[in-house]
Amino acid sequence: MRILFVHQNYPAQFRHLAPxxxxxxxxxxxxxxxxxxDAGDGVKVARCRLTRSPSKETHPWARDFEAKVIRGDxxxxxxxxxxxxxxxxxxxxAYPSFGExxxxxxxxxxxRLVCYAEFYYRSEGLDVGFDAEFTPASDDKACSLRARNAxxxxxxxxxxxxxxxxxxxxxxxxxxxRHKIEVVHDGIDTDAIRPGTEVRASIADIGVDLGQDAEVVxxxxxxxxxxxxxxxxxxxxxxxxxxxxxxxxxxxGKEDVSYGASRKDGRSYKQALLEEVGGxxxxxxIHFVGQIPHPAFVRLLQLSSAHVYxxxxxxxxxxxxxxxxxxxxxxxxxxxxxxxxxxxxxNGRLVDFFDAPALxxxxxxxxxxxxxxxxxxxxxxxxxxxxxxxxxxxxxxxLALLGIGAKS
Numbered sequence: 001m002r003i004l005f006v007h008q009n010y011p012a013q014f015r016h017l018a019p020x021x022x023x024x025x026x027x028x029x030x031x032x033x034x035x036x037x038d039a040g041d042g043v044k045v046a047r048c049r050l051t052r053s054p055s056k057e058t059h060p061w062a063r064d065f066e067a068k069v070i071r072g073d074x075x076x077x078x079x080x081x082x083x084x085x086x087x088x089x090x091x092x093x094a095y096p097s098f099g100e101x102x103x104x105x106x107x108x109x110x111x112r113l114v115c116y117a118e119f120y121y122r123s124e125g126l127d128v129g130f131d132a133e134f135t136p137a138s139d140d141k142a143c144s145l146r147a148r149n150a151x152x153x154x155x156x157x158x159x160x161x162x163x164x165x166x167x168x169x170x171x172x173x174x175x176x177x178r179h180k181i182e183v184v185h186d187g188i189d190t191d192a193i194r195p196g197t198e199v200r201a202s203i204a205d206i207g208v209d210l211g212q213d214a215e216v217v218x219x220x221x222x223x224x225x226x227x228x229x230x231x232x233x234x235x236x237x238x239x240x241x242x243x244x245x246x247x248x249x250x251x252x253g254k255e256d257v258s259y260g261a262s263r264k265d266g267r268s269y270k271q272a273l274l275e276e277v278g279g280x281x282x283x284x285x286i287h288f289v290g291q292i293p294h295p296a297f298v299r300l301l302q303l304s305s306a307h308v309y310x311x312x313x314x315x316x317x318x319x320x321x322x323x324x325x326x327x328x329x330x331x332x333x334x335x336x337x338x339x340x341x342x343x344x345x346x347n348g349r350l351v352d353f354f355d356a357p358a359l360x361x362x363x364x365x366x367x368x369x370x371x372x373x374x375x376x377x378x379x380x381x382x383x384x385x386x387x388x389x390x391x392x393x394x395x396x397x398x399l400a401l402l403g404i405g406a407k408s
Contacts, residue, residue: 010036048078068099187394229310
């Protein structure tokens with residue numbers, strides 16, 4: 001079978017599925033990308049380039065769509081080159097959020113088109129307006145979001161099937177399209193991501209060596225920004241250090257923005273929050289480590305005495321599922337994407353997204369009463385194994401939906 005994956009940042013969401021398919025000699029697997037990497041895993045990577053940037057003269061509400069069309073055009077031209085070279089896929093699996101799926105059905109009209117249905121923007125009830133401090137709602141924002149969804153609607157109309165990683169993410173899409181959307185997660189490799197023994201995390205950049213006996217609080221996000229609750233977490237730290245002065249706090253993430261808007265004053269959220277609460281902190285026990293390799297991140301989770309995950313009503317992160325898989329004691333926000341997976345008092349503890357004092361108290365409780373968390377930690381891993389296991393649940397389900405037989 002010939003399969004084409006399309007993602008501007010490949011492999012991303014296809015990091016497990018594409019190489020799995022490439023290991024089957026019956027398949028020819030190609031990835032079409034702009035910024036992606038060749039992982040050397042049997043997937044042939046074809047690259048294309050953007051020809052221009054969005055015009056500054058474009059109406060602000062249309063500028064995002066223009067950016068998507070420019071990316072879609074680049075990927076369509078890359079697809080044309082593949083077609084002209086003789087590659088005509090039976091299946092195209094596209095991640096549409098950057099415009100990847102806009103024109104795939106036009107280049108390959110006889111190929112089955114599957115889209116990754118990650119998130120559909122709305123002006124009420126989801127991320128926008130959830131946080132009055134950082135993402136306030138407005139009439140202008142509502143209009144721009146309606147225009148911002150145009151490429152999603154085009155992809156949903158063109159695709160034969162869409163796949164969403166969670167039920168809640170599927171629910172963000174218009175009801176009239178949900179009949180096309182099936183739910184299956186990308187998958188967590190629970191054979192590899194599991195509780196560790198005798199784990200130590202050496203953070204060379206700051207000269208700290210943390211072991212199993214240390215109290216280690218972890219927080220992780222692609223970027224340190226409001227969408228993932230970074231301000232609430234930072235505001236909880238002075239009280240946490242008062243309650244648990246020996247605790248080390250390790251913060252993973254880039255000092256930039258991935259999802260929301262940058263600050264108008266030009267400062268990063270890290271700079272602004274350190275200005276706000278830094279004078280109340282023992283900085284020697286707070287370690288910003290930036291982005292770290294995934295194996296090191298897993299070791300850090302294995303070491304964690306309490307892992308904190310906060311999010312707007314938005315896309316659920318892989319990191320929270322990985323934390324549960326290694327049985328890290330989890331304190332998370334009681335927001336809809338989290339509540340689909342985490343039940344407070346059953347496999348973790350939930351707190352209000354904005355309640356920094358309650359967050360500090362919950363973390364301190366996890367540090368003080370480790371033995372009482374044994375059953376919650378076990379159930380957390382059990383949740384991931386039973387619902388999100390890569391090899392036994394998610395990959396077989398994905399293959400069935402894609403109509404691809406298992407390797408004999």
